[in-house]
Amino acid sequence: MTQNKKITVALAGNPNSGKSTVFNMLTGARQHVGNYPGVTVEKREGVCRYKDTRIDIIDLPGTYSLTAHSTEELVARDYLIDNPPDIVVHVIDASNLERNLFLATQLMELDIKLVLMFNMTDVAESKGLVFDIEQLSLLLEAPIVSGVGSKGIGKTELLDAIIEKADQPFTPRKSKVSYGIDIEKHIAALKEQLDNSFPELNEKYPSRWLALKLLEHDEQIWGLIGDEKIKAQADQSAAAIKKMFGDEADTIIADRRYGFVSGACQETIRTTVEARHDFSDKIDEIVTHRVLGIPIFLTMMFMVFTLTFLLGHYPMEWLEYFFGWSASAIASVWPAETLAPLRSLIIDGMIGGVGEVLVFLPNIILLFAAIAVLEGSGYMARAAFVVDRFMHKIGLHGKSFVPMLIGFGCSIPAIMGTRILENRRNRFTTIMVIPLMSCAARYTIYALIIPAFFSPLWRGPMFFIIYLIGIILAIISAKLLRSTLFKGETTPFVMELPPYRWVTMKAVTMHMWRMGWLYLKKAGTIILLASIIIWFASTYPSAPAEAVEGLSEHQAAQVDIQYSVMGRLGSFIEPAIKPLGFDWRIGTALIGASAAKEVFVSQLGVVFAIGDDTEEGTALREVLQSNYSALTAFCIMIFCLITAPCVATIAVVKQETNSWFWAIFQYAGLTVMAYVVTLVVYQTGSLFI
């Protein structure tokens, strides 16, 4: 087959316009997820082969506009200007044409070849909307394709339109948004100045667009132009416009754009049925109800968790079984005497370490499936709405609750999930407190300790108390951070409440696969590396032969670890952790836990010389019971709950905040907090017990 043509297509569109369903429809599974350079806005790319053409497709971030006020908008805009694609496909929610076409007016001004995709025409039809596509296409000077991305309708038509448009030469638009005689006068004057003084800028940016951006006082463009004279002129023009119309120039410009859109829509859209009381409105009356809203929200969250942990339990057991089986399979064919250290490194260090983390994969995938359903159905926006009142009080945004919720599963995807927050202060505060949401890995620690020290009646409440302490500390920390380091006004809450929609299986599986893959990558890199380091640190230097002479295998292992770097570190920090009720053995386990929290459990097993048999849990609980008091046990849980996040979390915080400072700040801050809280609990507790 000959592939003689290659074109690039960028998908632009509003959030909730079904842009990702169109992207999925075009690319199928051939997708690549990355980041736009320098920012943590997700960049999705895919390839589509059609006829004799290879089409590279880039999914731009969903935006309502192309101003410089949000990262997403800047990213989309910069991408279109810096790497002009052959075609831009603007995905439009056909049932909300007017609002969606506002973005189209701005895309037109960028002088690019535009194809409009009227998506979700089935919804528009059910609303009784009828379009005169031909007429609209003439008015907007762009081919229009109708379809339904989630059902795969309109794929070939869209591809044909793309290919056809790509073959045509670019022709300047005949009709543009007209800003009216008075404003056009200012635009023309600025354009002339720009054409004369900045020919080099005009190669990259259309000069009419630049002139408009100057009138709007667009910060990015303002910074780009060094010449003060032209800026002064723009300021004067903007002031003149304000004086004439009574509103800021950018508001007037937006008004004219809407005017253009509604002019085009006026003649070409008909409503055949009178808008009835929307189905979505009915649901909203219940789920965002003043009194019922919160209980419904809590029930939903409870269901997500039950589902995640109940359903996840079985595949988790299979994975545990699988890793146990692979370890023993290797052990059985690899004699203990040959290359003993390498054998132990692979079996205990690598399979053990990575396996411990990978067993959570089913939980994580299920959690993301649940989130994809909540998000796709439209409930997530309502949940943010319901909790906004409370979140606002602690200086966060209604939307912050989503990543915090994910935090109960795992901090890593939770921190990546903070990308939905536009405001940096809100986002960073959320990132800082996410580790206080007790993750699934820490659950294993509580699951070991609670049954050992508390009567069955108290076990449930103890779990609850631990999680609650984490949440309370997160609230206090958020409040504290927002009134000190991240001081400033909370971003006002403006959010679209999209109509409720059925979620497609395809969208959910794609989301699950993407997040699962990110998690797998982490396990395969950072956690593998950490496991190897920990293995070395708890194996070397090994105890001298005479020290372990005559001891049983388990006792020898205990002596060995005392000699190792890990054991020595544990002993070294013992004086510091003594006031918390901890000894060197707990210290050693805590250091191990910094790689991954679950390591705490296996590490304790090693220091207490409990073998790797199936009864590990029970045996370890008995040893713990005879060595520590219930107060110490409680303090261990408190400390593990709060203390320094695991290595993978630190790495992801560094990646998402783009600075080591915040990663280290969080690490140190949480460690200090853990120490202080545990100290107070232990010392106060000691007075009474």
Next chain:
Amino acid sequence: MNNNESGKFVYLSTIDSGSKVKVVKIDAGKGLNSRLAAMGLIPGSELTLIRNGNTGPFTINIKGVKVALGRAIAHKIQVQAV
């Protein structure tokens, strides 16, 4: 110049759920103004207040889209009955 007329204008935060109004002025500062404009909220546009959230967020219908607004914003939008 709006001063003598301002008696007719009220803030969105003070009107009743279900009212249909026209936006007269938005004083939310440059960044927020343009974000609101992108959602269709500009002077002259008509909206229906679906729910006055009192101390909580408000819901409006603007250009056929349901949008949630924080109370602080609702207090910066001047409207006029239509």
